[in-house]
Amino acid sequence: MALNKELLKGAIEAVVLQALVDDGEAYGYELIQRIAKQSNDVFTFQEGTLYPLLYRMEDRGYVTSTRKIATSGKERRYYAITPAGKTFLNSRRDEFNTLFHALKTSLHFANV
Amino acid sequence: MNREDYFRSLTAELGDDPRSARLIEELNEHLDDHESLSMIIGKKSESAESVLGSSATIATSHRTAQRTASPLMILTEAAAFGIVGTPLMLLFFLFFITRVFETDTAIPLIAVGANALIATSAIFHIFALRTTAKAHEQTQIRTAAKLMITGVPILAGATFVTAFGLSTEGSTSVFASLFAAIVLFALGAPIAHWIMKRTLTADKNTRFGRFVLWYREHILPRLGTIIGASMTIYILITHYVLSQGTIGLDKYGTFIDAHPILVMLIAAPRGIIELVLMFLHFWFVDGLHQLLNINIALLYAIFFGVIGYVTIVTPIFASYQRRKTTHRFNIPWIAVISIVYFIGITFTAPLDTPKVTWSVPHYDLSEKLERQELGPMYSTIKWLNRLEKSYSKYFAYRYGDELVVTMNNRKMKVTINDIEHPVLTTIGDGELTHGFFLLDSPPANVSCNGKSFTYDGTTATLGDSSQISYFCSSLEVNGVPVATIENATYAGMTETTDGKYAFLLLSTGVYDPSYGYLVELPQMGKE
Numbered sequence: 001m002a003l004n005k006e007l008l009k010g011a012i013e014a015v016v017l018q019a020l021v022d023d024g025e026a027y028g029y030e031l032i033q034r035i036a037k038q039s040n041d042v043f044t045f046q047e048g049t050l051y052p053l054l055y056r057m058e059d060r061g062y063v064t065s066t067r068k069i070a071t072s073g074k075e076r077r078y079y080a081i082t083p084a085g086k087t088f089l090n091s092r093r094d095e096f097n098t099l100f101h102a103l104k105t106s107l108h109f110a111n112v
Numbered sequence: 113m114n115r116e117d118y119f120r121s122l123t124a125e126l127g128d129d130p131r132s133a134r135l136i137e138e139l140n141e142h143l144d145d146h147e148s149l150s151m152i153i154g155k156k157s158e159s160a161e162s163v164l165g166s167s168a169t170i171a172t173s174h175r176t177a178q179r180t181a182s183p184l185m186i187l188t189e190a191a192a193f194g195i196v197g198t199p200l201m202l203l204f205f206l207f208f209i210t211r212v213f214e215t216d217t218a219i220p221l222i223a224v225g226a227n228a229l230i231a232t233s234a235i236f237h238i239f240a241l242r243t244t245a246k247a248h249e250q251t252q253i254r255t256a257a258k259l260m261i262t263g264v265p266i267l268a269g270a271t272f273v274t275a276f277g278l279s280t281e282g283s284t285s286v287f288a289s290l291f292a293a294i295v296l297f298a299l300g301a302p303i304a305h306w307i308m309k310r311t312l313t314a315d316k317n318t319r320f321g322r323f324v325l326w327y328r329e330h331i332l333p334r335l336g337t338i339i340g341a342s343m344t345i346y347i348l349i350t351h352y353v354l355s356q357g358t359i360g361l362d363k364y365g366t367f368i369d370a371h372p373i374l375v376m377l378i379a380a381p382r383g384i385i386e387l388v389l390m391f392l393h394f395w396f397v398d399g400l401h402q403l404l405n406i407n408i409a410l411l412y413a414i415f416f417g418v419i420g421y422v423t424i425v426t427p428i429f430a431s432y433q434r435r436k437t438t439h440r441f442n443i444p445w446i447a448v449i450s451i452v453y454f455i456g457i458t459f460t461a462p463l464d465t466p467k468v469t470w471s472v473p474h475y476d477l478s479e480k481l482e483r484q485e486l487g488p489m490y491s492t493i494k495w496l497n498r499l500e501k502s503y504s505k506y507f508a509y510r511y512g513d514e515l516v517v518t519m520n521n522r523k524m525k526v527t528i529n530d531i532e533h534p535v536l537t538t539i540g541d542g543e544l545t546h547g548f549f550l551l552d553s554p555p556a557n558v559s560c561n562g563k564s565f566t567y568d569g570t571t572a573t574l575g576d577s578s579q580i581s582y583f584c585s586s587l588e589v590n591g592v593p594v595a596t597i598e599n600a601t602y603a604g605m606t607e608t609t610d611g612k613y614a615f616l617l618l619s620t621g622v623y624d625p626s627y628g629y630l631v632e633l634p635q636m637g638k639e
Contacts, residue, residue: 028138029145047142051135072145077138 013057014092015043016050020063020081021089027076028054054079062088559588 019035020026026034032045057063062085070076081089 027141029142047139051138051142055131055135074141074144076141077134 011092011096012043012045012049012053013062014089014096015039016045016053016057017062017081017085017089017092020079021086025078025080027070027078030070030076031079057085060088061085559591561586562588562591 015035016031019031019038022038023034028047028050032047032050035043035045054063054065058065058079061082063079063081065077065079067075068078070078
């Protein structure tokens with residue numbers, strides 16, 4: 001499979017979408033915490049990255065957002081993944097799978 | 113940078129997007145959530161800098177100062193109030209009793225006692241206020257010091273940047289290269305001198321010892337001269353001797369702090385590591401600063417050999433990550449020498465100093481990155497990456513529209529008109545004549561101990577450019593020393609969209625025996 005040139009950049013989108021799939025809708029700060037926890041702090045997003053990303057994905061129809069009352073009692077904007085987002089996520093997962101296997105083979109990781 | 117400025121910088125990226133107001137709203141909520149969480153768990157808000165950028169440390173420091181002073185102030189003020197207030201209340205109470213019971217006997221004693229208590233309380237009050245003021249003053253001093261340091265534009269005006277990819281032999285050229293590539297991309301340095309420490313021979317000193325010696329003798333003085341003595345503050349190299357063991361991702365992840373510009377290189381003799389550049393982009397850019405966000409994913413657990421090196425490239429002041437690393441790995445703390453720092457990088461392209469860079473083998477990251485993000489070295493590295501991807505050991509030589517290379521002692525030629533998909537063709541030795549190579553003579557302005565690279569038919573009988581090799585101590589371009597070396601081999605000329613380059617294989621001693629370098633020939637300009 002030919003890899004999309006934007007694949008690596010798209011990784012961040014996949015990670016966010018996956019977090020929304022795994023644990024359901026979330027607002028921005030919650031989402032960052034969730035992703036950091038799930039990845040053992042490997043993926044740590046800053047809000048300056050996350051929100052514009054969420055907006056872009058909203059434009060593409062991958063996520064929707066609604067204002068709701070959070071458990072803290074404060075109103076927050078919750079983001080949820082859409083069917084289109086799930087389709088996109090699955091596509092990216094396949095691409096990453098291909099990339100990782102290609103890297104593993106090309107760089108001889110198994111024989112190091 | 114205050115919150116409003118920070119928000120403005122972010123919303124500016126949205127352009128005319130009507131969601132700018134929404135972004136500000138969400139950012140406010142986000143930071144409120146962050147501060148709430150920090151207060152709940154009592155965690156130092158170390159991410160404030162990362163949240164708002166380095167310059168935001170100013171505002172953060174002030175807030176920290178206020179927080180630091182507040183508990184003590186409250187305590188002392190409360191104590192002072194209690195000491196003063198109690199006798200006053202007692203005095204009023206006794207005065208009330210005296211008036212109610214119409215007796216005067218108690219008044220003198222009450223007055224004396226009350227006055228004594230008031231005097232005592234006044235002393236305590238003064239003491240308390242002095243303590244408070246002193247604490248506040250100390251906090252201000254610390255804050256001021258922090259402001260001074262964070263106010264220094266790191267690498268401002270830098271004309272020389274060194275990045276070290278430490279590894280042990282046979283282990284991790286890939287990872288060192290990855291590291292080198294990433295840092296190179298990140299820095300976009302006009303001059304980047306890449307050194308891969310790779311020593312195979314045993315010596316009375318340790319490899320690290322020799323490396324440190326070399327670093328102190330050759331690197332620090334240059335940094336001090338070119339960038340200023342303070343630069344040594346910011347360039348350190350972290351070295352660890354690791355014990356045998358396996359580090360799982362569950363432990364690994366914990367020491368990668370939530371900082372936006374943390375890059376790590378893990379190298380080990382038999383490292384089984386997969387690093388993937390997840391994304392790299394400029395998180396914040398203005399006229400003076402570039403804040404680069406580099407995220408690397410580590411896919412598997414890390415296996416360390418008996419001796420290995422871990423180079424951690426962290427932001428300045430990120431001693432937290434280093435300490436936590438040693439703690440998590442339970443490894444002895446040997447030395448802390450290097451950190452490469454990314455915030456506030458402003459480079460001044462030198463006018464007459466050549467560009468020296470280590471050719472980055474094996475790992476082609478360039479296709480995954482956006483062209484405009486890669487800085488002035490993009491095309492050079494791209495060319496090198498593609499070249500190296502195809503050839504494990506090579507010399508390169510330009511001939512007309514073709515690039516002639518020697519790969520594993522086999523002569524190949526590559527049509528460079530289609531460099532996206534190089535076409536390799538074996539060419540016979542008979543086609544390689546003296547005249548073939550002499551068509552593009554080595555540049556006269558590149559010299560080794562003052563001696564220009566010239567082809568010598570008496571010694572280079574095969575007409576191979578690799579035979580133009582000198583043992584010397586100083587590589588010069590236009591008479592200016594650019595590298596301390598032990599041996600230089602001219603491997604040909606090449607050119608990119610950035611200009612022409614002399615392709616040299618340099619040995620800088622035991623630390624760097626055989627890596628290719630490009631020496632830019634600035635006076636030749638672009639074609």
